[in-house]
Amino acid sequence: MLIDTPAAFASMLDTLSTQPALALDTESNSLYRYHYRVCLIQISTTDVDFLLDPLQLHDIEPLGNILANETVQKVFHAAENDILMLKRDFGFSFANIFDTMLAARILGWPRVGLAALLSEHFGVTLDKRAQLTDWGQRPLTAAQLSYARLDSHYLLALRDLLSDALRARKRWREAGETFEGLPQITYTEKAFDPEGFWRIKGARDLAPDELAVLRELYLWRDEQARTLDRPPFKVLSDQVLLQFSRLQPQHLHELRLSPRQLDQIGKKLLGVIARGRCAPPPAPPARTHNGNTRPDPEVQARFDKLRAWRAQRAAERQVDADIVLTNDALMSISRAAPTTVEALANLGVMGEWKLQEYGPDLLRVLNAS
16 A cells, blocks of 8 residues: 555554554665665555655654654664664654564574575565666656565564574574664764765775866765765766876876766866875875774784684674674774673673673683683
């Protein structure tokens, strides 16, 4: 059911208010806009798939009461991004989350993408072509609506399958502990990083004068993207920026762009490249760990030992390393160097299950000579 009128929205809320669990997903226009937003919210019960159109409805705030209700379980696949976008765009809060992708990863299943899981366990093939379409355009096509509903339609059944597997493998407490942290994730607006050109693949292979051109092109591209409200990669790709930085063309025909691009941005690009040739080379940024200054040698040594321990435990469980503990958790432990289980617990980076499961081993690794 497409929900794009206030009456349909009110009727949907009446239905949702009686449900013990809901499956959710979202679609955004991030591939088509610089200032992207949630364009569709899929909500499935065991009986009906609702496709909620927030672009047509001016007020969906009442949905937040259900999302924040502790007694209603909300099932997502890869919940983090959906939760962050729904918090950002609508100010929603959340409680009682089940993440089917996290559950599959905790179980060590080899393929955890939704398409792979639906194919393997339900014999369903998702047509992913609609995923790359512009979800901000209206009206939505039949292909888009069909794709969108399938993204949430099977999540409740998948949750049941995963719940049984978690209990059988004695991973239910671990999963629940992991899910408990999902409602607390917060959206933080990421300011444009003028030093972000260093993260372009291949940038560190450039000569200093080429890096100066790359920096100017990178800054100009973001300005253009903001003005046009388009993703930066749709102005010029990273590889084109690298190519221009190496070749440093001085004439329009050397740009090798389409006639339309040459007409629209050709002269501006030549000006940007010329400015870069006259600019001083950029200094490499200081190495950091998630915004913090690089740790001192003793902290780094503890971190390396903990990572080696984590790799072994992950291999024994046949899961990805971050399922055991994240890098951030390991770094917090390495900086604090706790010597007791109580001190380790006070860091707040581990729940009760992980503290019991891994705490003694972590302390042995830290205290080993």
